[in-house]
Amino acid sequence: MELAAWRDAGLTQDDLKSLEGAGVTNVAMRAVGLSPKGLRLAQAMLDQLREMEGLQEAPLERPNDRDTAGPDGVTASKSPR
Numbered sequence: 001m002e003l004a005a006w007r008d009a010g011l012t013q014d015d016l017k018s019l020e021g022a023g024v025t026n027v028a029m030r031a032v033g034l035s036p037k038g039l040r041l042a043q044a045m046l047d048q049l050r051e052m053e054g055l056q057e058a059p060l061e062r063p064n065d066r067d068t069a070g071p072d073g074v075t076a077s078k079s080p081r
Contacts, residue, residue, distance in 0.1 A: 027046075
């Protein structure tokens, strides 16, 4: 995915650096292209892992992410092209 597509999706350079520093960029890149059903399954798996490791609930989405979520709760994403 091009950096411009991330920017267009509302992510700043600081956001990207924070994600990379937290070690989550590889996980996020593996989610690219998954269907809405696949994304829901991946989210459920990550929620279970967080619970198993005694972590608090995942941070909430950004307010603009909730605005673009469909009826199934999956956030619509812009095409990187």
